[in-house]
Amino acid sequence: MDGVILTPLKQINHQKGDIFHAMKRSDIGYDGFAEAYFSTINTGDIKGWKKHTKMTLNLIVPVGEIEFIVYDEDKEEFESIKLSQKNYQRLTVKPNVWMAFRGIGSYNMLLNIASIEHDPEESINKSIEDIKYAW
Amino acid sequence: MDGVILTPLKQINHQKGDIFHAMKRSDIGYDGFAEAYFSTINTGDIKGWKKHTKMTLNLIVPVGEIEFIVYDEDKEEFESIKLSQKNYQRLTVKPNVWMAFRGIGSYNMLLNIASIEHDPEESINKSIEDIKYAW
Numbered sequence: 001m002d003g004v005i006l007t008p009l010k011q012i013n014h015q016k017g018d019i020f021h022a023m024k025r026s027d028i029g030y031d032g033f034a035e036a037y038f039s040t041i042n043t044g045d046i047k048g049w050k051k052h053t054k055m056t057l058n059l060i061v062p063v064g065e066i067e068f069i070v071y072d073e074d075k076e077e078f079e080s081i082k083l084s085q086k087n088y089q090r091l092t093v094k095p096n097v098w099m100a101f102r103g104i105g106s107y108n109m110l111l112n113i114a115s116i117e118h119d120p121e122e123s124i125n126k127s128i129e130d131i132k133y134a135w
Numbered sequence: 136m137d138g139v140i141l142t143p144l145k146q147i148n149h150q151k152g153d154i155f156h157a158m159k160r161s162d163i164g165y166d167g168f169a170e171a172y173f174s175t176i177n178t179g180d181i182k183g184w185k186k187h188t189k190m191t192l193n194l195i196v197p198v199g200e201i202e203f204i205v206y207d208e209d210k211e212e213f214e215s216i217k218l219s220q221k222n223y224q225r226l227t228v229k230p231n232v233w234m235a236f237r238g239i240g241s242y243n244m245l246l247n248i249a250s251i252e253h254d255p256e257e258s259i260n261k262s263i264e265d266i267k268y269a270w
Contacts, residue, residue, distance in 0.1 A: 003148035016176060016180040016182055017175035017177050017180060017182070017238065017243070018174075018175050019174050019175075020172060020173040020174075020175075021171060021172050022170075022171040022173060022246070023170070023171050024169065024170045024252055025168055025169050025170070025252075026252070034159065034160050035157075035158070035159045035160070036157040036158050036171060036246070036248060037151060037154060037155060037156050037157050038154065038155040038157060038197050039153075039155075040152035040153050040154075040155075041151060041152040042152050045151040046151075047151055048154070054179055060242060062173050062198075063197075063244070064199055088191050090268040091219075103152065106140060107160060107263055108152070108223065109197060109198070111157070111171070111246065113171060117159055117160075117161070125165050134264055
């Protein structure tokens with residue numbers, strides 16, 4: 001889908017505890033650093049829909065499993081991406097793509113490396129019913 | 136200790152899953168973004184000692200509990216900092232401070248927001264016995 005990039009990430013095994021790559025400034029999808037924060041999502045709960053008009057999101061799931069649904073409203077096209085330590089990839093979401101996400105595991109956490117600082121003025125929210133998707 | 140900054144971070148409660156701040160580019164301790172990665176550490180295991188000569192580390196513990204020991208070799212001064220969701224702070228470690236860390240919880244994960252990309256040439260390792268600390 002336009003505006004959506006999925007990039008496999010390295011996991012490095014270590015006997016004292018593994019290392020998980022998240023993002024380098026030289027990586028595909030990197031659009032500047034303004035803020036990094038974690039968001040957790042309870043099992044079965046859904047956060048969304050939200051569309052950013054300026055922010056590029058770079059999403060990594062180091063704990064649990066999260067299903068992301070991205071929606072291109074011009075093409076009326078949906079895509080589902082499930083991320084976890086098993087499918088360890090970074091999901092880049094550029095501006096103007098609708099997104100919602102659902103917790104699948106028992107404790108689910110994403111890291112967002114955001115290209116601009118949080119600004120409620122640059123994002124648009126819709127309730128989950130307003131964009132029909134067969135969750 | 137010189138070269139070590141501890142900054143309280145915001146946790147925002149949300150009924151569908153909480154949000155945990157990590158770092159903004161306008162924050163104290165921010166020294167540029169080059170790489171973000173996760174490191175896990177098993178219960179009771181210790182990673183270290185390591186001293187970076189160029190990298191500033193910004194360490195956040197979103198999962199479990201990790202004890203960080205920083206060491207100023209000129210002043211022969213140690214400091215212990217335990218981070219977790221309960222003591223949710225960001226630990227900034229500037230270049231030339233020795234550091235080691237130990238897993239305390241059952242699953243322990245840190246995020247490092249590093250000012251330069253990984254480069255084995257810029258860091259110095261010592262075995263855990265080489266700097267005596269009463270773990």
